[in-house]
């Protein structure tokens with residue numbers, strides 16, 4: 594693994610043409626922590642992950658630390674690859690290609706990294722299976738194994754558990770926690786409060802990072818209303834988000850124990 598370091602993001606701006614996809618955003622990421630990005634559809638979560646992964650060029654500001662080449666991005670799941678005639682082992686091995694380069698040969702270190710990544714993402718028993726025939730949850734674990742095979746210091750996950758069945762969700766959240774213990778910097782996006790509550794730090798997005806801090810300071814009606822406005826309903830001691838327009842849309846309730854007060 595490439596040793597992790599603190600990541601400092603200062604005044605980061607991302608534009609697509611004339612659209613400001615992410616306005617000036619400042620925050621830090623510490624190694625061995627999980628950070629959740631929460632915000633409504635179109636709030637800039639994917640854009641921020643792409644900027645951290647180095648796949649989009651910032652229009653302004655700076656990103657300092659071990660990102661870009663030391664990061665691995667697991668994009669949102671698309672199920673139109675069922676035709677893909679690849680085994681799970683081949684998909685995981687692809688996670689080494691960036692390190693190998695064009696002429697690199699697959700050596701013992703690469704094989705060891707693939708075996709280790711498969712164990713960490715719990716796909717060791719699936720290696721000979723055709724990737725396209727796996728369930729959504731299994732495919733997502735394989736995609737995480739592919740990312741881990743590159744031994745990233747920073748693991749970036751775009752809505753990693755959205756749309757999966759609860760047991761698959763739990764396995765992936767457990768893998769994220771195990772990676773945190775491993776010293777990896779884990780960043781994931783979600784529009785569900787209960788998922789965000791498992792993080793050490795939450796970035797609340799609404800066109801830019803509006804607030805950053807631990808879940809008990811950020812998953813509160815006064816802060817969330819900045820990002821969700823009228824799409825947030827406070828029911829007694831619970832906050833429910835009504836994020837219409839999202840393809841996997843369903844309400845999310847605040848995890849028990851989060852400090853929520855009626856406005």
Ligand code: ADP
Nearest residue numbers: 609612614632633634635636637638639640641
């Ligand atoms: P989220 O992941 O929170 O749903 P995105 O990062 O995908 O949000 O989008 C943030 C903003 O940037 C939105 O206004 C979206 O329409 C815009 N955007 C995203 N990708 C592109 C693109 N390739 N071209 C133009 N605008 C884009």
